[in-house]
Structure formats: C-alpha cells, structure tokens
Amino acid sequence: MTALALTAPPRTPAKNAAASAKTPLIRAENVSKIYTMGDQTVRALDNVSVTIEDGDFVAIMGASGSGKSTMMNLIGALDVPTSGALYIDGRDISEMTADELAELRNRRIGFVFQQFNLLARTPAVRQVMLPLLYARPRPQDPEAMAMERLRQVGLGDRADHHPRQLSGGQQQRVAIARALVNNPKILLADEPTGALDTKTSEEIMALFCRLNDQGITVVVVTHETDIAEFARRRLTFRDGRIVDDAINTLRRTPQGGPS
Amino acid sequence: MSFFDSFEVAWSALRANLLRSILTTLGIIIGVASVIVLVAVGAGARQDVETRIASLGTNMLVVYSGSSRVRGRAGGEGTDKELSEGDLNALHNGVGGVMAISGQLNGAGSVVFGNANWTTTLSGVHPDYLTVREWPLASGRDFTPQDLRSSAKVAILGQSVVKQLFPGEDPVGTTIRIKNTPFQVVGVLSSKGSSSFGRDQDDLVLLPMTIARNQILGKSGVTPDQVGQIYIKFDNQTNLADAQEEIENLLRQRRRVKAGDEDNFNVRNLAEFMKARTEVLSTMTYLLGATSVISLIVGGIGIMNIMLVSVTERTREIGLRMAVGGRRRDIMRQFLVEAVSLCLIGGLIGTVLGVASAFIVAHAGEMAVLISPSVIFIAMGAAAVTGVFFGFFPARQAAHLNPIEALRSE
Structure with a gap:
C-alpha cells in the first residue's frame, strides 16, 4: 500500500489506450452477487460499481473471500449478477442467455488460469486452437492462427510439445496464446503467476505489459503486491466491496523477457 | 464446434x-x-x-385314403379303401381350377444296372406328376400320355439313384432292370434335397402309373386301379380352402360316406402345415x-x-x-x-x-x-x-x- 496514492473515480483513461470515454469496456452498476448455502446467504459482492476503460491494465486484489474471484467470474461472463447491471462491451450480461454468454467469452475474453488448464496429451498448437473450434463462423485456418499466437508468446518452435514437455512458464505462455487466439478485448488472468517462480512470474507479467501496450485490456486477479505493481490501476476488495481504487503511480516496468 | x-x-x-x-x-x-x-x-x-415348402409345390393339395378300422383298431393312413383312377378322373373333371393332377403309388424295390444294384422307392405316377410337384428334369424327357396308355417300360431316376448306379455317367438312354424287368431310362430329375422330415427325396425311381401298378408293385397287394395318393395343383385364382371343401364333398359322395360319419380319406395342404x-x-x-x-x-x-x-x-x-x-x-x-x-x-x-x-x-x-x-x-x-x-x-x-x-x- 506504500507506493500507491490518489483514489480514482472519476479517473482518466490510460494515456496510450484508444479508449472512448462514452462506452467503457466494463461497467458495473450496483452489482451484487448473493450465494445461498442452505439457509445461509453469502453476499459475495455488495453493491459494487466500477468502470474499466478499454486499454487499461487493472489488478484486482483482496484476501480470499473478499469478492475478487466473484468479480472476476462476472467480468469473465462465467456468471451473472444477482442484482445490478454489468455491461461488457456495451451489453448487460444479466440479460444474456447461456449461449450468448458463451459467445461473449469466446469473442471478447481470453482466460488465463493459475493452473494453466491445458489439456493433457495435447500439443501446444492444438491447445491454442481450442477457442477457434468453438468460434462461429469457424475460422478458415485455425492452425495458422494458433501458430501465429505461439510465435507471439515466443513458443513458435514448441508447437508440437505436450504440456509435460514444457516448463511452467512455457505452459502459461501456451495458455496466454490460447487466450489471445480469438483477438479478445479483455485478457482476464486469475493468479497467473501463482504456480510460477519469481523470475518466470516477472517474464509472464512482462508479456502482459507488452500485450497491454499493444492495446488489449488486461485484468489480473492476484493477492501478490509485487505482481499488482505491474498494473496501471489497482482495485482492492474487502467483504464484497471495493475499498480502494488507485492509480499505480510507481508502476513497475518489466525487465527482461521477450519484448 | x-x-x-x-x-x-x-x-x-x-x-x-x-x-x-x-x-x-x-x-x-x-x-x-x-x-x-x-x-x-x-x-x-x-x-x-x-x-x-417350395419343394413341395405351390398351390397343391394332397388326397390320401383314410385309415380303416378293423374291430376298433385303426390301421393307419392308406389302409382304408384305396383311391382309384375313377376318383382321380372325377376330381380332375369335377373340381374347379385343377391345373394338373397325378397319383403317386409307392413301393420299394431293387434297381440293377450292370453289377451295381440299389434298393429304392419305386413310384408309379401320371404324366402330370412333375408339373404338380414343380420338379424340373435335369436331363432327358418327361413321361407322355402315350407311355401311360401303352404301359411303356420307361423310368425317370432321382439324383441319389443316379449317384449310386451311374457315378459320373449320364444314365439317359441306358437300360436298367427293376424286379427283373428291363426299363429304359428316359430322364433324370433335378435334386430336391431332403424333406423337412429328413427323408432323401431324390432317392426314388419314377415309372408310369400303369406299368408300375400292373407289373412292378402288383405283387405287393395292389388293387387293380388304385393310384395311391393324389396330388392336385390348382391355378393361382383358386382358393385352396374352397378347393379342399369341393374335394371333400365330391369324395364323400363317390366313396359313400354317410352324413355324420368320418371321411374315409384325408385332404392335406402340406404348405399350410409347413x-x-x-x-x-x-x-x-x-x-x-x-x-x-x-x-x-x-x-x-x-x-x-x-x-x-x-x-x-x-x-x-x-x-x-x-x-x-x-x-x-x-x-x-x-x-x-x-x-x-x-x-x-x-x-x-x-x-x-x-x-x-x-x-x-x-x-x-x-x-x-x-x-x-x-x-x-x-x-x-x-x-x-x-x-x-x-x-x-x-x-x-x-x-x-x-x-x-x-x-x-x-
């Protein structure tokens, strides 16, 4: 918390982002999410309102149970709010059908997970192709698109490798290539460095920074402060509310890694 | 996807x-x-x-004489008053839709050719027999009405008999001896295989009804004009159940079966049975x-x-x-x-x-x-x-x- 200052809203979009101030990429309005467990109700998100502009790089922080994972699930269109409205790319996801949510995830969102979630016994290029197989219309040459993304994350020569033949950092790069293959607007990463050592973590974060510089919106959920320091903006959750929304004035700049 | x-x-x-x-x-x-x-x-x-079923012949009925009762003991099929040439003619002329009709009078006997001999079924038949049974010839010719009238000493052999007496040879034109009477082989039947009861249907020799009855089978207690079983083939328009009733009525009359008495003959539709x-x-x-x-x-x-x-x-x-x-x-x-x-x-x-x-x-x-x-x-x-x-x-x-x-x- 030391290196941060200046609580945000209303905040200005990141200077290099080609964002339109009219329609933010993500806009939450009084979003609540309530889970019922038996006769107990858990208010995972409590009246949260926040906007994330196109091209931003946001770190979502908080202890476990703070609501950060719930927020991530909503931003990822994996779930819908109990009340309130959540607009992604101008459309309220609480109004969407399951199929429409699936299509939104397919076209607009790229997921990166802590445990990589790669398919066993499947070569890297096929991992990366996966979202394209669910895209409609199906692209002409998904393999070529997948190869291009693998090259982008520096794994062009590992296309035939199975997950077991790759290091943790390489596996996460494959996962990032998979997240990017459909040209999403949002790259949504849930503890992307949680299973990686410090050096590899920084390489992965450097990759995120580079992708963000190229214009993609990055949202990283993490509980590690030094990972959050790569973001432009930091949202801190506690008990289902945003307790801190700060511009990262002392942003870490990536050292090393492919650029 | x-x-x-x-x-x-x-x-x-x-x-x-x-x-x-x-x-x-x-x-x-x-x-x-x-x-x-x-x-x-x-x-x-x-x-x-x-x-x-197909080998039995289609649209066919068979008439057997009934069983006689001698002091209360049933004698089995064919022991009652025999079916005669008269019955056969009456059926031919008196029942509608008859296409072909033939008797079949069976007996057994030894057939000799050269050094080989074979005991087989000897059947006296009318010239329509092969038509009724839908049984084509493999070679040679069928019996003619002339054969029947003149009691010609001609024979048609079944495949199994040919196999026994003429291995690898064509028997048509040769002379065989049946019960010491020379017969000329005029034809060979195609193979029909075994019947549904396992009997080899090809193990027989066909002879004209007249010569068979008078000279070959006569010695084994055959009455002068009996014809054995009568096979009747009907045209396609005939309903076999109706035809069966017609036959029964006609034969009850001819064979003087009193009203209420049992028939002294049987009419069978073998195909139905099968x-x-x-x-x-x-x-x-x-x-x-x-x-x-x-x-x-x-x-x-x-x-x-x-x-x-x-x-x-x-x-x-x-x-x-x-x-x-x-x-x-x-x-x-x-x-x-x-x-x-x-x-x-x-x-x-x-x-x-x-x-x-x-x-x-x-x-x-x-x-x-x-x-x-x-x-x-x-x-x-x-x-x-x-x-x-x-x-x-x-x-x-x-x-x-x-x-x-x-x-x-x-």
Missing part, C-alpha cells in the same frame, strides 16, 4: 484410455455379435423350411433377438457408467471448454459423440465377430445360417441408438456443469 472436431476430441479421449474403452465396449461387442449370430441361425432355419413351422421359427428368431437385445442394454449401461466416470474426471476440461466459448450443446455433443463412437466401434467389432461366429456355427453345426445385410444394419443401428440413449444422461450432466465450479474442481 463442428461435428468433425467433436469426433476428433472424442477419438483422442477414447484413445487416452484405450484399455478402458475396449473393456467398456465389450458389452456392446457381445450384444451385437449375439444379435447377428442368433438372427442368422433363426433366419437360416426359416429359409430352410421355406425352400422345403408354414406353421415357419411361424414357430420366426417367433423363435424374435425371441432370440430379444434376448440379445438384453445384452445390448447391459452393454449400454456399461457405456453410461464409464461416460459418467469420464465426465467426472474431465470436469476441469469441461469448465475450460465452457470458458473459451463452448456452449452447452457443444459439450453435450462432444460426450454424445464419444458414447456413440464407443458403441459404433463395439458394433463394428461385434459385427465382424458375429459374422465370423455365424460361419463357424454353419460349418461346425451343419446348420443353415443366413446373414442378411439388413441384420448388420439393424445391429449397428441398435448400437448407435444404445450410444445415444445411454450417452444422453452423462452428456447432459456434463453440459449442465457450472463453469466456475468445473474450473475449480481438482
């Missing part, structure tokens, strides 16, 4: 657990194989009976088929079980697929395709095994076996239906997973 992609995913999933996949399909393999074998055996038996056997066989085929359907169901339950395991094991993968844009129907289809592929592979192996076993059964058991392509299609179809039916529940289970929980599962 395209169908081809689903198939590819299913295939790699099945290959990843090869042994498990094979064991799972065993139920389907056995089910399909047994459907094919049992239906093949059943259909073979039925076809066998059908060819025998058809009843066919129906029994059909029922049996269906029953056997139904039994093997049970093994298909058991196999299907095995598939369902393993698919549920597969869904549980791959929960995370399902979550991932949903996260990257897989819709419920995509997930559903993936698992359905997997279940159906399992069943179709099982069906294919089962078909190969079933056809092979059917051939082995046919060979070893000397049973008639008939494998029709339709049975294979039906068996494969049944396998596919099993896959869809038993794959549906696990696939639905997968499709309705919550993506968040699925992604979080271990």
Whole structure:
C-alpha cells in the first residue's frame, strides 16, 4: 500500500489506450452477487460499481473471500449478477442467455488460469486452437492462427510439445496464446503467476505489459503486491466491496523477457 | 464446434484410455455379435423350411385314403379303401381350377444296372406328376400320355439313384432292370434335397402309373386301379380352402360316406402345415433377438457408467471448454459423440465377430445360417441408438456443469 496514492473515480483513461470515454469496456452498476448455502446467504459482492476503460491494465486484489474471484467470474461472463447491471462491451450480461454468454467469452475474453488448464496429451498448437473450434463462423485456418499466437508468446518452435514437455512458464505462455487466439478485448488472468517462480512470474507479467501496450485490456486477479505493481490501476476488495481504487503511480516496468 | 472436431476430441479421449474403452465396449461387442449370430441361425432355419415348402409345390393339395378300422383298431393312413383312377378322373373333371393332377403309388424295390444294384422307392405316377410337384428334369424327357396308355417300360431316376448306379455317367438312354424287368431310362430329375422330415427325396425311381401298378408293385397287394395318393395343383385364382371343401364333398359322395360319419380319406395342404413351422421359427428368431437385445442394454449401461466416470474426471476440461466459448450443446455433443463412437466401434467389432461366429456355427453345426445385410444394419443401428440413449444422461450432466465450479474442481 506504500507506493500507491490518489483514489480514482472519476479517473482518466490510460494515456496510450484508444479508449472512448462514452462506452467503457466494463461497467458495473450496483452489482451484487448473493450465494445461498442452505439457509445461509453469502453476499459475495455488495453493491459494487466500477468502470474499466478499454486499454487499461487493472489488478484486482483482496484476501480470499473478499469478492475478487466473484468479480472476476462476472467480468469473465462465467456468471451473472444477482442484482445490478454489468455491461461488457456495451451489453448487460444479466440479460444474456447461456449461449450468448458463451459467445461473449469466446469473442471478447481470453482466460488465463493459475493452473494453466491445458489439456493433457495435447500439443501446444492444438491447445491454442481450442477457442477457434468453438468460434462461429469457424475460422478458415485455425492452425495458422494458433501458430501465429505461439510465435507471439515466443513458443513458435514448441508447437508440437505436450504440456509435460514444457516448463511452467512455457505452459502459461501456451495458455496466454490460447487466450489471445480469438483477438479478445479483455485478457482476464486469475493468479497467473501463482504456480510460477519469481523470475518466470516477472517474464509472464512482462508479456502482459507488452500485450497491454499493444492495446488489449488486461485484468489480473492476484493477492501478490509485487505482481499488482505491474498494473496501471489497482482495485482492492474487502467483504464484497471495493475499498480502494488507485492509480499505480510507481508502476513497475518489466525487465527482461521477450519484448 | 463442428461435428468433425467433436469426433476428433472424442477419438483422442477414447484413445487416452484405450484399455478402458475396449473393456467398456465389450458389452456392446457381445450384444451385437449375439444379435447377428442368433438372427442368422433363426433366419437360416426359416429359409430352410421355406425352400422345403417350395419343394413341395405351390398351390397343391394332397388326397390320401383314410385309415380303416378293423374291430376298433385303426390301421393307419392308406389302409382304408384305396383311391382309384375313377376318383382321380372325377376330381380332375369335377373340381374347379385343377391345373394338373397325378397319383403317386409307392413301393420299394431293387434297381440293377450292370453289377451295381440299389434298393429304392419305386413310384408309379401320371404324366402330370412333375408339373404338380414343380420338379424340373435335369436331363432327358418327361413321361407322355402315350407311355401311360401303352404301359411303356420307361423310368425317370432321382439324383441319389443316379449317384449310386451311374457315378459320373449320364444314365439317359441306358437300360436298367427293376424286379427283373428291363426299363429304359428316359430322364433324370433335378435334386430336391431332403424333406423337412429328413427323408432323401431324390432317392426314388419314377415309372408310369400303369406299368408300375400292373407289373412292378402288383405283387405287393395292389388293387387293380388304385393310384395311391393324389396330388392336385390348382391355378393361382383358386382358393385352396374352397378347393379342399369341393374335394371333400365330391369324395364323400363317390366313396359313400354317410352324413355324420368320418371321411374315409384325408385332404392335406402340406404348405399350410409347413408354414406353421415357419411361424414357430420366426417367433423363435424374435425371441432370440430379444434376448440379445438384453445384452445390448447391459452393454449400454456399461457405456453410461464409464461416460459418467469420464465426465467426472474431465470436469476441469469441461469448465475450460465452457470458458473459451463452448456452449452447452457443444459439450453435450462432444460426450454424445464419444458414447456413440464407443458403441459404433463395439458394433463394428461385434459385427465382424458375429459374422465370423455365424460361419463357424454353419460349418461346425451343419446348420443353415443366413446373414442378411439388413441384420448388420439393424445391429449397428441398435448400437448407435444404445450410444445415444445411454450417452444422453452423462452428456447432459456434463453440459449442465457450472463453469466456475468445473474450473475449480481438482
């Protein structure tokens, strides 16, 4: 918390982002999410309102149970709010059908997970192709698109490798290539460095920074402060509310890694 | 996701657990194989009976003389007053729709050619006999009315007799001796095979009715104008049940059966009798088929079980697929395709095994076996239906997973 200052809203979009101030990429309005467990109700998100502009790089922080994972699930269109409205790319996801949510995830969102979630016994290029197989219309040459993304994350020569033949950092790069293959607007990463050592973590974060510089919106959920320091903006959750929304004035700049 | 992609995913999933996949399909393999074998055996038996019905001749009725009762003891068929040439003529002229008619008077005797001899059935027949029985000649000529009138010493041989007396030779034109009387062989019958009672129908010699009755069979207690059984073939327009009634009325009159008394003759429709056997066989085929359907169901339950395991094991993968844009129907289809592929592979192996076993059964058991392509299609179809039916529940289970929980599962 030391290196941060200046609580945000209303905040200005990141200077290099080609964002339109009219329609933010993500806009939450009084979003609540309530889970019922038996006769107990858990208010995972409590009246949260926040906007994330196109091209931003946001770190979502908080202890476990703070609501950060719930927020991530909503931003990822994996779930819908109990009340309130959540607009992604101008459309309220609480109004969407399951199929429409699936299509939104397919076209607009790229997921990166802590445990990589790669398919066993499947070569890297096929991992990366996966979202394209669910895209409609199906692209002409998904393999070529997948190869291009693998090259982008520096794994062009590992296309035939199975997950077991790759290091943790390489596996996460494959996962990032998979997240990017459909040209999403949002790259949504849930503890992307949680299973990686410090050096590899920084390489992965450097990759995120580079992708963000190229214009993609990055949202990283993490509980590690030094990972959050790569973001432009930091949202801190506690008990289902945003307790801190700060511009990262002392942003870490990536050292090393492919650029 | 395209169908081809689903198939590819299913295939790699099945290959990843090869042994498990094979064991799972065993139920389907056995089910399909047994459907094919049992239906093949059943259909073979039925076809066998059908060819025998055809070998009897179609649209045919047979008249036997009845059994006589001597002091209360029934003497068996043909022991009552014999059917005569008069009866035969009356039937020919008095019953509608008669196409051809012939008596068949049977006896046994030894046939000699050169050094070889063979004891066989000797049948005196009228010239229409082969027409009635729909029994074509293999070579030579049929009897003529002239043969009958002149008591010509001519004979037509059955295939089994030819085999015994003329191995590798054409007997037409040669002279054989029957009960020391020389007969000229004028024709050879085509083979009819064994009857439904296992009797070799080709083991006989046909002779004109007149010479047979007067010289050959006469010594064994044959009355002057008896004709044995009478075979009658009707044209296609004739209803055999009506014809049977006509025959019965006419013969009751001629043979002076009093009203209320039992007939002293029998009219039989052999084809009807055989058809009843066919129906029994059909029922049996269906029953056997139904039994093997049970093994298909058991196999299907095995598939369902393993698919549920597969869904549980791959929960995370399902979550991932949903996260990257897989819709419920995509997930559903993936698992359905997997279940159906399992069943179709099982069906294919089962078909190969079933056809092979059917051939082995046919060979070893000397049973008639008939494998029709339709049975294979039906068996494969049944396998596919099993896959869809038993794959549906696990696939639905997968499709309705919550993506968040699925992604979080271990």
